[in-house]
Amino acid sequence: MGGQQAVIRQLLVITDGCSNVGIDPVAAAAEARRRGVVVNVIGVVDKGDMGRHGREEAMSIADAGGGMCRVVEPSLLSATAQMMTQQTVQMTLQQVVNQELMQVMGKSAEDLPPVERSRVMQVVDKLEEELSLHVVVAVDTSASMKDKMATVREAIRDLAFSLQARQGESRVAVLAFPGSGDEPVRLVQPFSEQLNVTALENMLVARGGTPTGPAIERGLALFDEIRGRDEEDRPPTADDQPVRRWGDEAVAP
Amino acid sequence: MQCGDWVVGKWTGEPFQVERPLGTGANGEVYLVRTRRGLAAVKVCPNASDIALEWAVLERLHRVSGTFPKPMWIDDHGPSAFFYVMEWIPGTPLSQAAARLTGHAAAAVVRGIAEGLAELHAAGYAFCDLKPDNIVIAGDPPHVRFVDAGGVTPFGRSVRQFTPYYDRAFWGLGTRRAEPSYDVTALALVIVICLGGLAPPVSLTGQTPAQRQSWLRRGIRRWPEGVRPLLEQALAGRMDARQFAAAWCRQAAARPARPGPRVPTAPGHPTASRGRPAVAGASASVAAGRGPGAGRKRGRDWTEWLMWISLIGALTSTACAWLTSLGWLR
Numbered sequence: 001m002g003g004q005q006a007v008i009r010q011l012l013v014i015t016d017g018c019s020n021v022g023i024d025p026v027a028a029a030a031e032a033r034r035r036g037v038v039v040n041v042i043g044v045v046d047k048g049d050m051g052r053h054g055r056e057e058a059m060s061i062a063d064a065g066g067g068m069c070r071v072v073e074p075s076l077l078s079a080t081a082q083m084m085t086q087q088t089v090q091m092t093l094q095q096v097v098n099q100e101l102m103q104v105m106g107k108s109a110e111d112l113p114p115v116e117r118s119r120v121m122q123v124v125d126k127l128e129e130e131l132s133l134h135v136v137v138a139v140d141t142s143a144s145m146k147d148k149m150a151t152v153r154e155a156i157r158d159l160a161f162s163l164q165a166r167q168g169e170s171r172v173a174v175l176a177f178p179g180s181g182d183e184p185v186r187l188v189q190p191f192s193e194q195l196n197v198t199a200l201e202n203m204l205v206a207r208g209g210t211p212t213g214p215a216i217e218r219g220l221a222l223f224d225e226i227r228g229r230d231e232e233d234r235p236p237t238a239d240d241q242p243v244r245r246w247g248d249e250a251v252a253p
Numbered sequence: 254m255q256c257g258d259w260v261v262g263k264w265t266g267e268p269f270q271v272e273r274p275l276g277t278g279a280n281g282e283v284y285l286v287r288t289r290r291g292l293a294a295v296k297v298c299p300n301a302s303d304i305a306l307e308w309a310v311l312e313r314l315h316r317v318s319g320t321f322p323k324p325m326w327i328d329d330h331g332p333s334a335f336f337y338v339m340e341w342i343p344g345t346p347l348s349q350a351a352a353r354l355t356g357h358a359a360a361a362v363v364r365g366i367a368e369g370l371a372e373l374h375a376a377g378y379a380f381c382d383l384k385p386d387n388i389v390i391a392g393d394p395p396h397v398r399f400v401d402a403g404g405v406t407p408f409g410r411s412v413r414q415f416t417p418y419y420d421r422a423f424w425g426l427g428t429r430r431a432e433p434s435y436d437v438t439a440l441a442l443v444i445v446i447c448l449g450g451l452a453p454p455v456s457l458t459g460q461t462p463a464q465r466q467s468w469l470r471r472g473i474r475r476w477p478e479g480v481r482p483l484l485e486q487a488l489a490g491r492m493d494a495r496q497f498a499a500a501w502c503r504q505a506a507a508r509p510a511r512p513g514p515r516v517p518t519a520p521g522h523p524t525a526s527r528g529r530p531a532v533a534g535a536s537a538s539v540a541a542g543r544g545p546g547a548g549r550k551r552g553r554d555w556t557e558w559l560m561w562i563s564l565i566g567a568l569t570s571t572a573c574a575w576l577t578s579l580g581w582l583r
């Protein structure tokens with residue numbers, strides 16, 4: 001059962017405002033999608049609002065990254081992050097299955113009689129649990145996030161905790177933007193199956209702008225690094241083939 | 254669905270008429286309906302997958318346990334309303350009934366919950382989303398029934414649907430893996446929080462699990478000294494559901510398990526999970542149009558962005574292999 005070799009890649013951006021440093025985050029998200037990484041965005045707002053600009057940018061990033069966007073209060077951050085992560089895995093898989101069904105039977109899962117559909121969904125559900133899942137969480141650590149950092153840390157810890165319970169391999173990496181000093185982005189924790197709690201606790205707000213675009217780029221580089229590392233360890237799999245986009249038969253392997 | 258609407262299933266041709274809404278959750282709506290076989294409950298959802306999975310669980314549980322609603326049939330209505338029909342369970346959710354229970358009645362409820370869990374566990378499943386809103390006191394004589402099989406998970410897999418205050422991982426009391434002890438801890442949390450009449454403050458979300466535990470410990474101290482060790486043990490998941498219920502009932506007979514001064518019962522705690530964002534402080538039924546609405550909206554528009562996600566090549570072959578091995582993709 002080749003399930004273990006396929007990897008689902010997601011990048012979760014947690015922010016409370018607009019980017020203002022470095023490359024356009026929407027372009028970076030589009031590049032992520034091109035490379036098979038789904039970008040989800042959560043806007044965390046305390047009482048006030050992100051402002052129309054921040055909200056629109058968050059939406060555009062998620063749109064370009066093929067993911068979802070939610071704007072929530074800090075108390076809902078943890079639940080939202082987990083919901084999005086799981087939902088994205090589910091959608092990615094359902095898409096694949098629907099595509100197969102379309103090719104083989106000319107039907108989507110919705111066109112099947114409910115009892116058969118229920119059997120398909122159970123298979124999808126099992127796969128969801130068994131596939132490898134790699135998630136990069138990129139956290140906005142600009143000054144306005146100060147009061148929310150404790151909640152953000154707990155939400156990340158909680159997300160990692162949920163992922164650890166999966167049967168499939170799960171790895172989480174954490175980035176902070178801006179980093180400290182001259183670094184636009186700081187690596188808080190490289191990809192790992194266990195969350196480094198001390199590193200997370202040292203993730204503090206920093207001076208600087210909000211380099212959302214560079215953070216997404218750095219996230220992509222992280223995915224590339226572990227892809228490279230894994231390739232050295234094992235023979236190539238179908239996973240190393242070019243990423244296929246929905247409905248884009250031209251690039252299909 | 255509107256009251257009075259007639260719905261005819263696309264596949265079964267079975268008609269029913271909508272009487273009134275029974276409740277709204279993060280991933281669907283439940284209505285009381287009139288069918289040819291009498292009154293029943295219908296769960297409708299814009300996401301075909303949620304309905305299909307819950308249906309499969311209800312069907313399997315029905316053979317081993319009578320605690321969950323009996324499944325009747327599954328069908329579609331139009332392109333984006335997926336539903337199943339099940340037994341209607343008239344009664345009061347524990348979230349509303351808790352404040353009126355005497356010590357002995359509360360002990361009977363605890364035993365009922367534990368029995369339901371034990372049956373489920375014997376079949377190899379954990380409830381995972383055990384919370385006061387999903388526990389219904391029904392019938393005469395009153396007995397415990399469960400609603401919402403959406404979180405029911407085979408042992409060994411990760412918990413797919415949970416509600417923060419009734420989730421042991423939120424309190425740093427264990428993993429999010431489906432196993433009997435996950436539910437036993439949830440039962441102890443139901444006792445401490447709901448039967449104890451507490452309302453966890455929203456500020457807990459910004460605290461570490463260790464800090465949250467100290468809030469929980471204060472909650473335990475409101476109970477008579479004799480039952481505290483028992484609660485501690487159950488919170489740690491160190492006993493099975495039946496053992497706990499038996500021990501709890503012995504204590505309840507000795508002295509009413511009544512904590513100190515009561516504060517208003519905690520509001521409903523909507524579920525956090527795959528597709529089910531939690532909304533703190535909003536009662537599950539009241540929050541109908543708001544928080545959980547986000548979940549429904551997402552459900553509605555996933556088809557849109559579903560079109561756009563990039564795919565990993567290997568998934569295709571894996572999924573295909575799976576379907577083929579299932580034997581019907583040919």
Ligand SMILES: Nc1ncnc2c1ncn2[C@@H]1O[C@H](COP(=O)(O)OP(=O)(O)OP(=O)(O)O)[C@@H](O)[C@H]1O
Nearest residue numbers: 275276278279280281283294322341342400401524
């Ligand atoms: N068979 C039933 N008989 C009577 N009432 C029911 C039945 N099923 C569900 N309900 C009511 O509808 C409410 C919502 O149903 P349910 O919990 O299944 O929805 P959900 O979307 O899964 O909610 P949640 O947010 O708890 O996951 C329940 O809390 C309960 O009050």
